[in-house]
Amino acid sequence: MRDDHFNRSGEWAGSPRSFLIERHTADAMSAAHWHDHVEINLLLDGAMTYLFNGRQERVEAGRLVLFWAAIPHQTILVTPEAPLICVYLPLVDFLALSIDKKARQAIMQGAFVVEPRRRETTSLTVSAWAEEWGRGDPIRRQLIADEAKLRVRRLILDHADDRGSSIAAAATPVSPAIRHSEVLTDLINRHFSESLSLVELGRRANVHPTTANRAFRDVLGISVMEYLTRYRLARAMQRLAETEDSILEIALDCGFGSSSRFYDVFKQRTGKTPRQFRLSLDKP
Structure with missing residues (x-):
């Protein structure tokens, strides 16, 4: 699989707030990678096997696949010349979707969601997204992002209907580790702006x-x-991209404690300062 958006450590090198669609030829990955998106994949021909969350998941062409990409994942077997479309939905956008809470938690815990049956419209629709996305029209790109969010909601409903239950029933059985992770994830999502340490989160x-x-x-x-x-x-x-708020205000609101700490972390993770990142968004 092409890895233009990942660094040598397997981490996403772009913006976690960026919605993105790309089409390329799938191949086996030399190492796992991870990033802060919910990933939706559609193989147009052939089959591929993912190594995800310690399991092998085989997927045939024509069926949407959805998973939380912060869990390291890797394609290990792919049929030759297999065309693949990848849709990257930012985590913050996924969390804002109106979906069943248990389904969302299951996905955050490692559920690997596969479209129950092939639909001719799936390949047609997602292929059209990829083609239109490549034209770069910002209005159409926003429309595609909105359509993709609705398609995610439908996929989750279809999966639940096929199983006769919520996605949570198809995920890894609940263990103490999963319960702890669920609580910690929820705490971070709600209190990320506060001063937090591992000890405080554990408490x-x-x-x-x-x-x-x-x-x-x-x-x-x-x-x-x-x-x-x-x-x-x-x-x-998200704030840098969508607001004119000062960098200090963003740093404090997002829990970094100071602008210097924010600059250090941002530059280390993205290769740009917050100001450089914001200015780069204005370029065509």
Whole structure:
């Protein structure tokens, strides 16, 4: 799979706030990668196998696949010359969708959602998105993003109807690690702007910090504090892109504590300062 958007450590090198669609030829990945999006993939021909959350998931052409990409994932088997369309939905946009809470939690916990049956309209619609996206028209791109969000909602409903239950029933059985991760994720999503440490998060989640970190790594593949940093960056990039708020205000509102700390983390993760990132958005 092409990895233009990932650095050598397997991390997303672009903006966590960016909605993106790309079409390319799929191939086996040399290593797993991860990023702060909910990823929707559609293989147009052939078949491929993902290594995701410690499981192998085989997917045939013509069926949408959805998963939270912060969990390290890798394609390990792909039929030759397989055309693939990837849709990257920012985490903050996914969290804002009007979907069943249990389904959202299951996806955040590692559910791998596959469209129950092939629909001719799926390939036609997603292919049209990819073609129109490539033209660069901002109005059409926004329309495609809106349509993709609606398609995600339909996919989750179709999956639940096919299983006769919510997605949560198809996910990994609930374990203490999953329960801890669910509580910690919710705490971070609601309180990311506050001064948080692993000890403080553990206290609020009523779990020992070491146990909290181990659980988070087991379920999500990253540490608690790494998720917190990624989430803060995602929200900061959203503010940089969509508002004229000062960098200091954004830094404080997103939990970085100071503009200097914000600059250091932002530059380390993106290769740009917050100001450079904001200015780059104005370029055609």
